[in-house]
Amino acid sequence: MLQSPRNDADAVKRARRFSVAPMMDWTDRHCRYLHRLLTREALLFTEMVTSAAIVHGDAQRHLRFDPVEQPVALQLGGSDPAELAKATRLAHDAGYAEINLNVGCPSDRVQSGRFGACLMAEPDLVAECVRAMRDATDRPVTVKCRIGIDDQDTEQSLDRFADAMVTAGVDALYVHARKAWLKGLSPKENRTIPPLDYDRVHRLRARLTPLPVMLNGGLETLEAAQVEMAHVDGVMLGRAAYHTPMLLAEVDRRFFGATAEPVTLESIMHAMADYADREAGQGTRLNNIARHMLGLANGLPGARQFRQILSVDACRPGADSAVMFRALEAVNRPRLAEAG
Known part of the structure; x- marks a missing residue:
């Protein structure tokens, strides 16, 4: 937090x-x-x-x-x-x-x-x-x-x-x-x-x-x-x-002059999912949050699918923070494939 x-x-x-x-x-x-x-x-x-x-x-x-x-x-x-x-x-x-x-x-x-x-x-x-x-x-x-x-x-x-x-x-x-x-x-x-x-x-x-x-x-x-x-x-x-x-x-x-390691995409996505869950309880629609996150994966394999999931699926009725994890998976999948 x-x-x-x-x-x-x-x-x-x-x-x-x-x-x-x-x-x-x-x-x-x-x-x-x-x-x-x-x-x-x-x-x-x-x-x-x-x-x-x-x-x-x-x-x-x-x-x-x-x-x-x-x-x-x-x-x-x-x-x-x-x-x-x-x-x-x-x-x-x-x-x-x-x-x-x-x-x-x-x-x-x-x-x-x-x-x-x-x-x-x-x-x-x-x-x-x-x-x-x-x-x-x-x-x-x-x-x-x-x-x-x-x-x-x-x-x-x-x-x-x-x-x-x-x-x-x-x-x-x-x-x-x-x-x-x-x-x-x-x-x-x-x-x-x-x-x-x-x-x-x-x-x-x-x-x-x-x-x-x-x-x-x-x-x-x-x-x-x-x-x-x-x-x-x-x-x-x-x-x-x-x-x-x-x-x-x-x-x-x-x-x-900070010495701490920069945050990672994965940690950001998890934190924003928690934030979206809290905001949902106050009536905030997921797309109002997700629209600001479209560029997070720019330059990474899977970035296009990442953007598509956040921009399209977040607008669907009943969309919740699971959409953010699907978007993260779209980026992690090719990275894991490359590592393997």
Whole structure:
């Protein structure tokens, strides 16, 4: 059984050396439970949740997490300082280790709500939001942003934005090293088309030291992430960590100096089966858990059948944790055959 790690400020600061990015529809509590089995040290993030949904909706549902996920940060979306302060107080009471404000998402839906990347054009408003959030909690309040939007000069505009955050008392910045083009590119295109500019993030970090600056965007391997650690205070991986989750099993050794042997696929599958059994008692369908596990066997013989079992059989009526053991057998069978 996992033990809940500490979530004090020093532990959170250390955990920022490596974090798993907040991703809509992906980094829910089931995904985070899986990721915590793989890495005991990394900082995990929720999906972005709007402050309005927490303040005016079902706060308990939106803020629910398992204590073993700690340290875990809640990412908020919004631009109303008073509403963000209320949401932050609720997040504080729920036990989140860090509260993060999204100033990087480029989707039309987010823009229409006046939050996300469009707020990079309004640094004074974002600073007001950060101050209101800081007044509502003693936990770290951080911001995740882009290096700029549309036709902004990324030197001047990013410095002005960052300076406003520092003045507001932000505890750390996570910077996606691409511009967000709010006009003409889809959210998917915004993840790949605007060119990466790691050097701009490096310069920002050097200028803002000792404020922690973490780099996000385009990092696909742990080797690439380690290279960047020479220039920034931490790295954040998103889709690479989600689609190939077993790479997280190497994070504690590479980034935190852990000496314990990395967990194995077999131990992960058994632990997730136990988790699925517990969740079934609360009405959780197996496919809501299994969908986050499809990439666990990537690169192994039998991986295709592993994915098929988890994606198809987990959706059948009455599906239970036995599906996970059948998926594991699909990988173990060819491995045992090779050994024999």
